Amino acid sequence: MLILTLPVLLAMLGTAPSGADIYVTKCESCHGVQQWGSPDGPSLHHVGLAEVDFYLTTGRMPAAAPWVQVAHRDERAGQQLPLAEIRALEAYLAPVVAGGPPLPEVISGSDLEHGHRLYEINCEQCHAVGGNGGSIGRSDWAPALHQATIDEVADAVRAGPGEMPRFGERQLVQSDLDDLAGYVMAMQTMQPGSGGPPFRSTGPVPEGALGYVAIVVLIVFVFGYWRHDRRETGGRPK
Amino acid sequence: MIVRRTVGWLDERFGTNALLHVALKKIYPDHWSFYLGEFALYFFLVLVGTGVWLTFAFDAGAQNAYGSVLALAARNHPIGYEIRQIHHWAAVCFVAAILVHMSRIFFTGAFRRPRELNWMVGVTMLLLASFTGFTGYSLPNDGLSGTGLRIAYSVALSIPLIGRWAAGVFAGGDDFPGPQLTTHLYTLHVYFLPVTIGALIALHLGLLVYQKHTQFVRDPNRVVGRRFWPDYALRTVAALGATLAVLALLATFFEINPVGDYGPYRPWIVMNGAVPDWYAAFLEGALRLGPATEIRIAGHPIPPVFWPGLVLPSVTFLFLLLWPFIEARLTGDRAPHDVLEKPTQVPLRVGVGAALIFEGLLLTIAAGDDQTAATLHVRLDTLVWLYRSALLLGPIVVGLLAARIAMDVRARAAEGAEPPPDAVMLVRNAHGGYEEEEPQAG
Numbered sequence: 001m002l003i004l005t006l007p008v009l010l011a012m013l014g015t016a017p018s019g020a021d022i023y024v025t026k027c028e029s030c031h032g033v034q035q036w037g038s039p040d041g042p043s044l045h046h047v048g049l050a051e052v053d054f055y056l057t058t059g060r061m062p063a064a065a066p067w068v069q070v071a072h073r074d075e076r077a078g079q080q081l082p083l084a085e086i087r088a089l090e091a092y093l094a095p096v097v098a099g100g101p102p103l104p105e106v107i108s109g110s111d112l113e114h115g116h117r118l119y120e121i122n123c124e125q126c127h128a129v130g131g132n133g134g135s136i137g138r139s140d141w142a143p144a145l146h147q148a149t150i151d152e153v154a155d156a157v158r159a160g161p162g163e164m165p166r167f168g169e170r171q172l173v174q175s176d177l178d179d180l181a182g183y184v185m186a187m188q189t190m191q192p193g194s195g196g197p198p199f200r201s202t203g204p205v206p207e208g209a210l211g212y213v214a215i216v217v218l219i220v221f222v223f224g225y226w227r228h229d230r231r232e233t234g235g236r237p238k
Numbered sequence: 239m240i241v242r243r244t245v246g247w248l249d250e251r252f253g254t255n256a257l258l259h260v261a262l263k264k265i266y267p268d269h270w271s272f273y274l275g276e277f278a279l280y281f282f283l284v285l286v287g288t289g290v291w292l293t294f295a296f297d298a299g300a301q302n303a304y305g306s307v308l309a310l311a312a313r314n315h316p317i318g319y320e321i322r323q324i325h326h327w328a329a330v331c332f333v334a335a336i337l338v339h340m341s342r343i344f345f346t347g348a349f350r351r352p353r354e355l356n357w358m359v360g361v362t363m364l365l366l367a368s369f370t371g372f373t374g375y376s377l378p379n380d381g382l383s384g385t386g387l388r389i390a391y392s393v394a395l396s397i398p399l400i401g402r403w404a405a406g407v408f409a410g411g412d413d414f415p416g417p418q419l420t421t422h423l424y425t426l427h428v429y430f431l432p433v434t435i436g437a438l439i440a441l442h443l444g445l446l447v448y449q450k451h452t453q454f455v456r457d458p459n460r461v462v463g464r465r466f467w468p469d470y471a472l473r474t475v476a477a478l479g480a481t482l483a484v485l486a487l488l489a490t491f492f493e494i495n496p497v498g499d500y501g502p503y504r505p506w507i508v509m510n511g512a513v514p515d516w517y518a519a520f521l522e523g524a525l526r527l528g529p530a531t532e533i534r535i536a537g538h539p540i541p542p543v544f545w546p547g548l549v550l551p552s553v554t555f556l557f558l559l560l561w562p563f564i565e566a567r568l569t570g571d572r573a574p575h576d577v578l579e580k581p582t583q584v585p586l587r588v589g590v591g592a593a594l595i596f597e598g599l600l601l602t603i604a605a606g607d608d609q610t611a612a613t614l615h616v617r618l619d620t621l622v623w624l625y626r627s628a629l630l631l632g633p634i635v636v637g638l639l640a641a642r643i644a645m646d647v648r649a650r651a652a653e654g655a656e657p658p659p660d661a662v663m664l665v666r667n668a669h670g671g672y673e674e675e676e677p678q679a680g
Binding site for chain 2: 208212
C-alpha cells in the first residue's frame with residue numbers, strides 16, 4: 001500500500017506539477033488525449049487562450065463532473081486550480097488552442113463615461129444594469145459581474161464563452177476594451193455619492209415591495225394608536 | 239385671538255359659522271382601517287406638492303428631458319434629488335395605499351347600496367392613479383421607461399381597426415418615438431390626470447360626507463365615533479405626519495429609479511431585467527404569459543398582445559367597477575347597508591376577493607419571470623408553463639379555499655358565542671398548584 005501511494009506523496013511534496021500532468025489528471029477524461037474532445041467535453045483546438053483562461057480562472061474548469069459548475073462560477077465546487085497551475089496548463093495547451101482569441105492585455109480604462117456607453121450598447125441586454133445578470137431564455141443565464149476580475153472580463157469579451165458573443169478587435173478596439181473593463185470594475189465598487197441614499201436601487205420589483213412595507217408601517221402606526229385610544233376610553237370610542 | 243377675529247369677520251360677511259359648527263361637530267366613526275384611504279389622500283397631496291416643484295425643473299422637450307432630470311436629480315443638487323425621490327416613492331405608495339384601502343372597502347362590504355357610485359369613483363381613481371404613475375415615470379426618457387413606452391405603443395397598435403391611429407396619437411407621430419411623445423405624456427401627467435383625480439377625490443369625499451361613513455356598530459340608527467374637533471382632526475393630522483415621515487425615511491435611505499444608471503432611451507437598447515413599476519407589472523406579466531397566437535377576423539390580423547395587453551385589464555376593471563351590482567345580483571341583497579360586515583361573514587365575497595388578489599399577484603410575479611428563473615436556476619419555459627397553469631387553475635382553488643375558510647370561521651364564531659359546557663377555568667394558587675376556579679354566582 002505504502003509503495004503504491006509513495007510516488008503520489010512524493011509528487012505532492014515536490015515542485016508544482018507540469019502542465020501535461022495537470023492535463024492528464026484534470027482535463028483528459030473529457031477533452032481527450034489529443035484535445036479533440038469527447039461526448040463529455042468539446043475540442044480545445046483553436047479555441048484560443050482567452051477562453052481557456054476564462055474557464056480556468058473563474059473556477060468553471062476543471063469541472064467536478066461535466067454537468068457541475070461549468071455554466072456559472074461556484075466557489076463551493078472547490079475545484080479551482082492555483083494560479084501557478086493555471087499558467088502551467090496554459091503554457092502546455094498554448095500550441096493546441098492557438099488560432100482563437102489570444103490572452104488579452106487589459107488595463108483599467110479611465111474614461112468611465114465611454115465605458116458606460118459601451119456597456120449599455122453591448123452588455124446590458126444580458127448582464128443587466130449594474131451587472132446584476134439575468135435570464136437569457138431557456139435555461140441559460142448571463143452571470144452577475146459582481147465578482148469578476150478585470151482579466152476575466154477581458155477574457156470573456158474576447159473569447160465569448162457559452163452563449164456570449166465574441167467581441168473582436170473590429171468591434172471593440174484595445175482602448176474600448178480598457179474603458180469597458182474599467183467601467184465594470186467601477187460598477188462593482190460604485191458607492192452612492194455625497195448625500196445619496198445608502199441603499200442602492202436594484203430595480204422596480206424591490207421598490208414596489210418596499211412601497212408595501214411602508215403601507216404596513218403606516219397601518220401598524222394607526223392600529224397601535226387606535227388600540228391605545230380604545231384602552232383609554234374603556235374599550236368604547238367616546 | 240386672530241382665529242376668533244378671522245372667523246368672526248368671515249361670519250359677518252358670509253354667515254359661515256353655521257357651516258363651521260356642523261363641520262367641526264361632525265362625527266367620524268372610529269376604526270383603524272378607516273385611515274387607509276386617508277393615507278392615499280396624503281400621498282396624493284405630497285405628489286402634488288413635490289410635482290409642482292418638479293415641473294419647474296423639468297424640460298418637456300424630447301431632446302432635453304433626460305438631461306434635465308439628470309441635472310435636477312444630481313446627488314449634489316441642494317434639494318432636487320430628495321424631492322424627486324419623495325415624488326417617486328409617494329407614487330409607488332399612493333397606488334399601493336389605494337389598493338389596500340379598496341381591499342378594506344371590498345371585504346367589509348362598504349360598497350353596497352347606497353354607496354355603489356362612490357365605489358365606482360374609487361375604482362376609476364385606481365385606474366387613473368396607475369396611468370398617472372406610468373406617464374410620470376416615463377417622462378425622463380430613460381432606457382428603462384422608454385422600453386415600457388415601446389410596449390405600450392405596440393399594445394395600442396394591436397387594437398383592431400383603429401390601432402395605427404391610436405398608436406400614432408399616443409406616440410405623437412407616425413413612428414416611435416414620435417417627436418410629440420414627451421409633450422403628450424407631460425400634458426397627461428401634469429394637467430389632465432392629476433386634475434381629474436383631484437376632482438374625483440372631491441366627489442369621493444363629498445359623497446362620503448353626504449351619504450355618511452359606514453361603521454362597525456350593531457345599531458344602524460346611531461353613529462358612534464369622534465367629533466371632528468378636536469378628537470378626529472388631531473388624529474388625522476397625526477396620520478399625515480406619519481405619511482410624511484415614512485416618505486422622508488424611504489427617500490433618504492432607499493434609492494429609487496436611478497435613471498442615471500439606466501442611460502437615455504435608445505430604441506435599440508433593451509436591458510435585461512427590465513420591468514415596470516409594480517402597479518403596471520401585472521400587464522407585463524400578462525404579456526409574458528399570453529399565448530403567441532394571432533387570430534384573423536375577416537382577413538384582419540389581431541396581434542397576440544391585444545388580449546393580455548388590453549382585453550384582460552379592461553375586463554378586470556369592468557368587473558371591479560360593476561362588482562356592487564354583480565354581488566347584489568348574486569346574493570339578491572338589494573337593501574341599503576350602513577353597517578359593515580366582518581370579512582368572514584360573506585364567504586362569496588372572500589372567495590372572489592382572494593381569487594382576484596391571487597390573479598393580480600401571480601401576474602405581477604410573472605412580470606419578473608426572467609429574474610426568478612436566473613435566481614433559482616430553473617428553465618424560463620418551465621416557469622412560464624407553471625404560471626400559465628396557475629393562472630387558469632389557481633383562482634378557482636384559492637377562491638374555493640378562501641371561501642371554505644371563511645365559512646369555517648363564521649361557523650366557529652357562531653358557536654363561540656357561548657363557551658362550551660365542559661370548559662373549566664384553571665387558576666394558579668399561592669402554593670404554585672392549580673385549582674379550578676369557582677363559577678361566579680349569578
